[in-house]
Amino acid sequence: MSETTRPVAAIVLAAGKGTRMKSELHKVLHPIAGRPMLEHLLASVATLDPVHTVVVAGHGREQIAAAVGERAQIVVQEPQLGTGHAVQQAQAALGDFDGDVLVLYGDVPFVASSTMQRMLDRLSDNDAPAAVVLAFRATDPGAYGRVISVDGKTILKMVEYKDASEDERKVDLCNSGMMACRAADLFVLLARVGNDNAAGEYYLPDIVKVASHDGRKSKFIETHESEVRGINSRSELATAERQWQEFRREEAMAEGASLIAPETVFFSWDTRLGRDVTIEPNVVFGPGVTVADGATIHAFCHLEGCEVGKGVSVGPFARLRPGAKLGEGSKIGNFVEIKNAVMGEGAKANHLSYIGDAEVGAGANIGAGTITCNYDGYFKHKTVIGAGAFIGSNSALIAPVKIGADAIVGAGSAVSRDVAPGELRMVRAEQLVKPGWADRFHDAMKKKKAEAKKG
CATH class of the missing domain: 2.160.10.10 (Hexapeptide repeat proteins)
Incomplete structure (x- = not known):
C-alpha cells in the first residue's frame, strides 16, 4: 500500500430513481444485513479519512440527506444527464480541493476500502495516469461497458455496451464505473466530454478518451466481480x-x-x-x-x-x-x-x-x-x-x-x-372445597344431554 498522503475526496453517485425496486424508499437506503447499502459504502470511504464526501442525489434526495446527516454533503443532479454530468454537480462542493478524487456508486456497496486505496496508489505511480478505472472480469458481461486493453494495464478504449461493436462485446473485462482521478484533471476533462452516443448522455468514462486525445494514458486495476456488483432490484x-x-x-x-x-x-x-x-x-x-x-x-x-x-x-x-x-x-x-x-x-x-x-x-x-x-x-x-x-x-x-x-x-x-x-x-385466593360437587354436576349435565337427544 502506498505511503502517499495526498488528500482524498469521494463523490458518490446516487441520483438514479431506482424504479425497478418499486419502493417509496430510495434504492440506496435499502438495507443489507440491517444497514442501508449507502451506509456500507460510506463506512468504507470513511476509513480513508476524506477531506470531502459528496453524495450526488436526485429523486428522493430528502431521504438521503436525512440518512447521512453531517457525514456527507448532498448536491442535486436535475435533470439526470449521465454519470459525467452527475460528477460535474459535485465540482462546486469540492471548491479549491487539489487532491485525489474517488468516484463511487451508492448502489455498489461492497467496494472495500483496500480496493479504493489501490486505485489511489495506482494514480500516484510514477507513470502518472490521467485516470485509474476499477475493472473486473464478468462471468456474464451482459450490458456492462467494456474496457479494451492490449497490455493488461493500459486502457486502449472504453466503450458502453450500447455503442460497442460485436468484437468489443465479446471482451469480458468490464468497467465498474468507479475511478480515481486528480481533482485538477477531473473537471477539466469532464468539460470536454460530449453526448454523441446512443443514449445522448454525458458518460464519465469518456474522460479516458479525452485524455487519450491529449496523449495521456489511463490505467485500470482489477477486482473480483462480487465486489462491484450493483443492486437495482x-x-x-x-x-x-x-x-x-x-x-x-x-x-x-x-x-x-x-x-x-x-x-x-x-x-x-x-x-x-x-x-x-x-x-x-x-x-x-x-x-x-x-x-x-x-x-x-x-x-x-x-x-x-x-x-x-x-x-x-x-x-x-x-x-x-x-x-x-x-x-x-x-x-x-x-x-x-x-x-x-x-x-x-x-x-x-x-x-x-x-x-x-x-x-x-x-x-x-x-x-x-x-x-x-x-x-x-x-x-x-x-x-x-x-x-x-x-x-x-x-x-x-x-x-x-x-x-x-x-x-x-x-x-x-x-x-x-x-x-x-x-x-x-404467597398471594393466592383461599381454596374452596365442595366434596361431591363435581360428581353431582356431571350427573345432572349427562341427564340434560340425554333428554335433549330424545327431544
Missing part, C-alpha cells in the same frame, strides 16, 4: 444479502465461532462474537448484538440490541430484545423473552417467561410462566429481584416492585408490594 438486493451473509459466516468461523448449520444463521452488520461461541441452526441477529466467549445460542433464537455474557446459554426459541444484558453463566431457556433487563451472574429464567424493565440479581431463579408486569398502559415501571431470590412458576410481579435477596415468591402469586429479603410471599 429486489432480486439483486437478496443476492447481495446472501453474498454478505456467506462472507460473514465464514469470517465468524475463522475467528473461532462454531456454526452448526451456517446457511441458517443470519448476522447483522455489527454483530460481534467472541471465541468458542456456538450458534445452533436458525438463529437471527438484529443490530447491536455482542456475544462473549463460550456462550451458546441454541436453535430458533432472535437477538437484537443485547449483550450476552461469557458462558451464557440462550434458547432454544428465546428472544432477546434491546437492552437485554445477560451476566456470565446466566441461562435463558425456551420461549423466554428479555427486554431492557439485566440478568445477573448465574441467574436463570428457564421456561416461558417475560422479563422486561427488570434487574435480576446473581443466582436468582425465575420460574416458568413468570412475567414482570412493567406497563400500566401509560408508563413503564421497573422490577428488581435480589440475588438468590426464587420466583415460583406462574407468578406476576406487578411493577414497580422489589423482591429482596434470597426471598421466595410462591407459585401462582401476583405480587404488587415489595418483598423483604429472606421472606416468603
Whole structure:
C-alpha cells in the first residue's frame, strides 16, 4: 500500500430513481444485513479519512440527506444527464480541493476500502495516469461497458455496451464505473466530454478518451466481480444479502465461532462474537448484538440490541430484545423473552417467561410462566429481584416492585408490594372445597344431554 498522503475526496453517485425496486424508499437506503447499502459504502470511504464526501442525489434526495446527516454533503443532479454530468454537480462542493478524487456508486456497496486505496496508489505511480478505472472480469458481461486493453494495464478504449461493436462485446473485462482521478484533471476533462452516443448522455468514462486525445494514458486495476456488483432490484438486493451473509459466516468461523448449520444463521452488520461461541441452526441477529466467549445460542433464537455474557446459554426459541444484558453463566431457556433487563451472574429464567424493565440479581431463579408486569398502559415501571431470590412458576410481579435477596415468591402469586429479603410471599385466593360437587354436576349435565337427544 502506498505511503502517499495526498488528500482524498469521494463523490458518490446516487441520483438514479431506482424504479425497478418499486419502493417509496430510495434504492440506496435499502438495507443489507440491517444497514442501508449507502451506509456500507460510506463506512468504507470513511476509513480513508476524506477531506470531502459528496453524495450526488436526485429523486428522493430528502431521504438521503436525512440518512447521512453531517457525514456527507448532498448536491442535486436535475435533470439526470449521465454519470459525467452527475460528477460535474459535485465540482462546486469540492471548491479549491487539489487532491485525489474517488468516484463511487451508492448502489455498489461492497467496494472495500483496500480496493479504493489501490486505485489511489495506482494514480500516484510514477507513470502518472490521467485516470485509474476499477475493472473486473464478468462471468456474464451482459450490458456492462467494456474496457479494451492490449497490455493488461493500459486502457486502449472504453466503450458502453450500447455503442460497442460485436468484437468489443465479446471482451469480458468490464468497467465498474468507479475511478480515481486528480481533482485538477477531473473537471477539466469532464468539460470536454460530449453526448454523441446512443443514449445522448454525458458518460464519465469518456474522460479516458479525452485524455487519450491529449496523449495521456489511463490505467485500470482489477477486482473480483462480487465486489462491484450493483443492486437495482429486489432480486439483486437478496443476492447481495446472501453474498454478505456467506462472507460473514465464514469470517465468524475463522475467528473461532462454531456454526452448526451456517446457511441458517443470519448476522447483522455489527454483530460481534467472541471465541468458542456456538450458534445452533436458525438463529437471527438484529443490530447491536455482542456475544462473549463460550456462550451458546441454541436453535430458533432472535437477538437484537443485547449483550450476552461469557458462558451464557440462550434458547432454544428465546428472544432477546434491546437492552437485554445477560451476566456470565446466566441461562435463558425456551420461549423466554428479555427486554431492557439485566440478568445477573448465574441467574436463570428457564421456561416461558417475560422479563422486561427488570434487574435480576446473581443466582436468582425465575420460574416458568413468570412475567414482570412493567406497563400500566401509560408508563413503564421497573422490577428488581435480589440475588438468590426464587420466583415460583406462574407468578406476576406487578411493577414497580422489589423482591429482596434470597426471598421466595410462591407459585401462582401476583405480587404488587415489595418483598423483604429472606421472606416468603404467597398471594393466592383461599381454596374452596365442595366434596361431591363435581360428581353431582356431571350427573345432572349427562341427564340434560340425554333428554335433549330424545327431544
